[in-house]
Amino acid sequence: MTSPDQCLPHLPEPPTLPGTISLRGPADVVATLPYHLGYQPTDSLVVIGLHSPPGTQRPSSGAHGTQLGFVARIDLPTRLDEVWPTADHVVSRVLAQTPQEVLLVAYESGPAGSRPSGPLSSAVRDLLRDAGVEVAERLLVRDGRFWSLDCAATCCPVEGLPVPDPVEVPAVADYVLLGRSPLRHRDELAGLIAPSEEDGAQDDGRRATVVELGRAFQRSGPRGPATGPRLVGRSRRRQLLRDWGLEAWRSLLTEGSPPSRLDGADRWSPLAPAPAAPAGSGLARPPDIGVLLAASLRDVTLRDLVITWLCPGSLDLGLLDPDLVARAQSVLPADPPQESSVVHRLAALCRSAPTGTAAAPLTVLANVVWWHGDGALASTALDLALADEPDYRLAVLLERMLDLAISPRRQPTT
DSSP, rough: OHHHHHHHOEEEEOSTTTOOOOBOOOHHHHHHHHHHHBOOOOOOEEEEEEOOOSSSSSOOOOOOEEEEEEEEEOOOOOGGGGGGHHHHHHHHHHHTTTSSEEEEEEESSSSSOTTTTTTHHHHHHHHHHHOOOOEEEEEEEEEEEETTTTTTTTSSSTTTEOOOOOOGGGHHHHHTTTTTTOOOSSSHHHHHOOOOOOOHHHHHHHHHHHHHHHHHHHSSSSOOOOOOOHHHHHHHHHHHHHHHHHHHHHHHHHOOOOOSSSSSSOOOOOTTTOOOOOTTTTOOOSSSSHHHHHHHHTTTTHHHHHHHHHHSSSSSSSOOOHHHHHHHHHOOSSOOOOHHHHHHHHHHHHHEEESSOOHHHHHHHHHHHHHHOOOOHHHHHHHHHHOOOOTTTHHHHHHHHHHTTOOOTTTEEE
């Protein structure tokens, strides 16, 4: 079994979904979950926090207007001795979100009647109730139908109810408008963002250029004592390189048209010609803008500024180099493009990154999608980043934050 730490991507409350997408009951939940997750779950237990719009009463699984809060998914255990450790892990992560009420949705694909989700679903329900958290309902989804496992009324047929056609669920249309469309399986997420190997010499050449240019970005910052002309020259070089990098990020954020979905067509390409090297930098123009963008992320301060720009409020801009912030404010768009467009372009950048240089772009993508509530894609991006560069510190840190189910939008209590 995959360990719970690896397969529990937490989906914090995204800014665009709660408050705008409402659910009318269990049928709407099972119809919209694949759109919320980004893929069709299989052999999983999904734990959902429910809440009501402001000014209404406490949520109820059947109440009109119920909205999704946090969502977390776990692989079903394959052995009975794994059930309670897995349930303990799930519940500890759920309790960290201080929910009032949750809904459990199990997905099965095995032989009919095998009920592999039963032990975990029951264990999670019992532990949550022991902790004072109400479990509104437990649902089971398989073969295009769903069942309410704890319903004692005669309204639930033995053969279950059909999962609604997405076109019949208003909430699904809201997700589609946000550029969300589910993949057939979670494993397909990696194919959307994984760096693609190029032919031999071409891949080696782009990799060498990213490494060389990345070192130039790293060397441009202060290193050791420097005074007089040496300090002025180093400062000027840093300014030129960062201006070059910001111009590349402006291109990514502003050129082309927003795609309708992550793998749709878009006019922006990381293989487009890169802007000319700044006069006086002593550097040659890279072969394409993707190389320049990947290299610019080796400048940690520039990388952190890009993440903060794409995830407003995630970091106080006052903590960054004020000159860099001022230059970014004059170059980058004041408001980032819509989420689907940014994610699409970052995914294209990750796919174009030569192997051995993809950790930084993948980690920036992971930060952005985590900020927007897509824990599954964030987890996939981090797995790829750490496979590319096992010690990339920001990826290691963010992976730990996902493991602990820390919400990027949760403010510390005072």
